[in-house]
Amino acid sequence: MNIAIFKKLCPNCAGDIGSSRLERGLPCSKCLPKLPEGSENVPISIESLCAELKKAGRLKEYARFCEIEKASNAFAEFFTSAIGSEPWSLQVTWAKRVLAKRSFAILAPTGVGKTTFGIVAASFLPVRAYIIVPTKLLVQQVIERIEKVSGGKRRTVGFTGRKGEKETIAAGDFDILVTTHMFLYRNFDMLEPIFKKPYPVPEDAPPELKALLANRFYNFFFVDDVDSFLKASKNIDRLLKLLGFNDYAIKLALKPDKTDADRQRLQQIQRYANGSLVISSATAQPRSRRVVLFRELLGFEVQKSSTTLRNIVDVAERVKNFQHGTERAAELIERLGGGGFLYVSMDYGREGAEQLTEFLNSRGIPAVIYEKFDAEAQERFRKGEIRVAVGISHHLNPLVRGIDLPDAVRYAIFVGTPKMEIPAATESIAPSHLFRLLLAIRPVLTERDEVDNYLDFLRKYLTLKEEQVDRYPKIKQKLEEIALFIQMKLSDPNFVSAVRTSDEVSLVQRDGKLYIVVDDASSYIQASGRTSRLFAGGLTKGLSILLYYSDEAFASLRRRLRAAISQDIEFVKFDEIDLDALLR
Missing domain, CATH: 3.40.50.300 (P-loop containing nucleotide triphosphate hydrolases)
Known part of the structure; x- marks a missing residue:
């Protein structure tokens, strides 16, 4: 019995549909006047619905659901064969989202198979894939797992520092790329043209995927450990550019007071994405305001995680x-x-x-x-x-x-x-020291934009040693400015009081020296x-x-x-x- 009629919400023809059918995920009565016999009170599979609609000559938008269902079944079979066990229902749901060209965040505790999903998805999809991890050691481990999962059928390259790797990446001679987020930070200009090139679906791709990905420009991006990735907040911009967005789109998405026209334009811009992005974390603590770009351009948010699955x-x-x-x-x-x-x-x-x-x-x-x-x-x-x-x-x-x-x-x-213990002193203006100290006290500072600009500057020079600073007068002048800002805060009784009462930062004195203690x-x-x-x-x-x-x-x-x-x-x-x- 229908308790409401919903305008233009039929999943097949976009016409009007009653609540009873919509609740069951069925098309409207015009698309499918009669349900299969015996299915009035039992679930109907997507395959059965597609068959009935096709037989009636009314298969329209529902064809997309049918393609995704077939492709997700193929993913589950591939997963079982590669891993030796069936995927969790969560992993199948994630696969359906990727196959639907949707971007999303996986915020789930350690041990539920997030990284395994990213590796299997990159190996299964006949598209160009990019997996980003925190360390070079993890780059090597992920590559080894991909080789096993894909049976060596996917050209996989990573950057671990070995000779010839960077040249192979620059040539675009790969199906799957695995690097650290710092590699993206330093080599974006090399990567951008590679991911803008069309990647044809291979001839030997499963027919389910050929139908789904035909005539579509598509890349798959998987960020493992989004916390590390977000420490270089401008990496968000770089990743979005690999996904097909430009500076105008990013600037509009960051605009604080958007007009109705701005929002309509953003809805149009969202269609420019040339693939899907999946970001993964067990302990997401997003602090950069640039995370709003994920919401405005890709339709999902990275929220602070709250873990409950623990034994x-x-x-x-x-x-x-x-x-x-x-x-x-x-x-x-x-x-x-x-x-x-x-x-x-x-x-x-x-x-x-x-x-x-x-x-x-x-x-x-x-x-x-x-x-x-x-x-x-x-x-x-x-x-x-x-x-x-x-x-x-x-x-x-x-x-x-x-x-x-x-x-x-x-x-x-x-x-x-x-934990981390950082000397609360600014005698050293080494960029790495100032960066660690400023990042540690950031939670109790009110000048967030100014601090984030300082952190972005320091990130560029983390490898610059203190004895080299004198060679670069302009950089030294900026470092001294940052050191003075920190010193003024450390000598401010109100700031010290805020640190002592903070849940995120504490102070400890040892051998006459003061340290910022940040638990981890x-x-x-x-x-x-x-x-x-x-x-x-x-x-x-x-x-x-x-x-x-x-x-x-x-x-x-x-x-x-x-x-x-x-x-x-x-x-x-x-x-x-x-x-x-x-x-x-």
Whole structure:
């Protein structure tokens, strides 16, 4: 029974349709006067509807749904064959959106198959694809996975720094490109003409995809870890230009007070997109105002993520210092066995990771540092020949994001709270130091536009060493201006008070020096998430152990975690859990 008639909403002819049919996704009664026998109260497949409409000679816009359904079925078959398991319903839904030439954001926790989807989609679609990841190590790992998934049938090239890679990319001699976001930042002028060239659908492409992509200029873009990508906010502009938009479109999209004519023009401009963009993140924290470009030009938003899908027991234990933490970690590994990822806090960095790796091996515990955790080491890790891999609790470290070993990782141990400590001083005007300091205090600054302009400037010169600054007077003058701005803030009692009460930044004094302490909740969520993955039976139970030696950093982390995740993360003590039962 119809309770309403909707004007021009029939999915097939765009005519009027009753609510009862529209609710079931059916065409109007003019397109399909009679439903198939016995289907009055049961769902009707898209294939059946297409067949009925075609038989009646009334198949119009619904043909598009039929093509997408056939192509998504082909995607599911390809996925199953390549991965060895059927795709989740979420992954099929994502595939349908891509096949419909829609752009969107995937904001979902670690372990639900976001990166796997991007790799399979790039391998399956007979179009030019570009996958953007945070680090060169991940570039290599993604390329290796694509080679396996595609069976070597897709010409895949990435930039890892090896000889000849850049020349191959410049020639456009690829089907799939994999690089870091910094490569896009530095080589946009080389990439833009490549993605503006038509890419013909290969003759051997599946017929379902040929019908869907015929006469369409189409590229597929997949950004893995949008947080890293957005740190260079102008990368949004570059990516949109690869998608076919120009400076005029970007300027209009950023216009604050748009008229009705502006909005009508934007609706027309949206049709210029020459492909679809999928951006992925487990801990999206968009801060750049340029993210509105995604909404205005591609029709989706990147919102702050709120993670709820988590099945991890979080244990916290106070240790005296880093050395005590390494000894305690060794004791725990001897009890827990293999399958562990260890993370050293950023204040000890790579040197601390190397020190911990050597210490564990000296104790008879086979361990490998993240830099040597290649495909061969990962296989030995799976077999238990290597008990633990040691990395750094930073979002760019491959053990935090990018290593996918759901069948092997059983627990994570953090030696030190995931955080960053930055000297609150401006004696150094090295661009990298000023950038880190300004980025750290940005959440408590009110001059956001001015700060973002400073950050954009500093990004251009991050590799410039302090001893080289004198060679460039204009750059030095700007650096001194930024340093003075920061110094004035650090000496302002109101600003210091704001920092001390902030949930995102804190201050600590050590050896007479002041440090800005920024906890890293997203790295904790990502890294601990390696221990719990989504399988057919649900989420596996994971174990995360935090050995902290800074009360201020631990308290700050807990505050940030409460803001970053919908379900409360309650840290418990060892005597409150049955460790043996947990790891059975």
